[in-house]
Amino acid sequence: DTVLTQSPALAVSPGERVSISCRASEGVNSYMYWYQQKPGQQPKLLIYETSNLASGVPARFSGSGSGTDFTLTIDPVEADDTATYFCQQSWNTFGSGTKLEIK
Amino acid sequence: EVQLVESGGGLVQPGRSLKLACAASGFTFNNYYMAWVRQAPTKGLEWVASITNSGGSTYYRDSVKGRFTISRDNAKSTLYLQMDSLRSEDTATYYCTREGRAGNYFDYWGQGVMVTVSS
Numbered sequence: 001d002t003v004l005t006q007s008p009a010l011a012v013s014p015g016e017r018v019s020i021s022c023r024a025s026e027g028v029n030s031y032m033y034w035y036q037q038k039p040g041q042q043p044k045l046l047i048y049e050t051s052n053l054a055s056g057v058p059a060r061f062s063g064s065g066s067g068t069d070f071t072l073t074i075d076p077v078e079a080d081d082t083a084t085y086f087c088q089q090s091w092n093t094f095g096s097g098t099k100l101e102i103k
Numbered sequence: 104e105v106q107l108v109e110s111g112g113g114l115v116q117p118g119r120s121l122k123l124a125c126a127a128s129g130f131t132f133n134n135y136y137m138a139w140v141r142q143a144p145t146k147g148l149e150w151v152a153s154i155t156n157s158g159g160s161t162y163y164r165d166s167v168k169g170r171f172t173i174s175r176d177n178a179k180s181t182l183y184l185q186m187d188s189l190r191s192e193d194t195a196t197y198y199c200t201r202e203g204r205a206g207n208y209f210d211y212w213g214q215g216v217m218v219t220v221s222s
Contacts, residue, residue: 030207031205031207033207033208035148035209042198042212042213042215043148043198043209043212045203045208045210045212048203048205049205086147088207088208089207090207091138091150091153091207092150092164094147094149095147096147097147097148
């Protein structure tokens, strides 16, 4: 089974650009999806099919990648972006999440 | 506005059963696949089960096969998860989700319901 690896945590300052990576253990000939989960809330879809913005998501968020390496970029970061970000490749393949702290 | 509202969670002893429900509104329920995704305390996300829009096909993760049953009532716009022979490792927040049109992802999530399996 494919394993998706994410960095456990990142800390950035407001106004900066941050890239959150998701690396697949084997080349995936399919899309990547990204979710944002704020503390105490349910996950929310941010990006579908690797690079498409979900409804209502600010244009500060973007997605890219192919093969084994995928990236979620937030530019510029805002204080409200404090959350854990999960990547997903298929029904039963989620990354372990990257906790983003805004300094 | 799409809304998914779960109910039925709680504390249950190992080996016992629990049934979760999810009331859907704001979209044409019988046009969409639906799924349950869970999250153990302080852990990541884990897909549990999916069901096609008609209810004719169901899919489960290996660890719940034979113990959990996903079903739906399209007339009531409600999704269910019957959980039998519960184990401590089933302790988690269970989210009702709508699957995206292209499949493989979840475009709307309920607020979640906590299930605690403990003696």
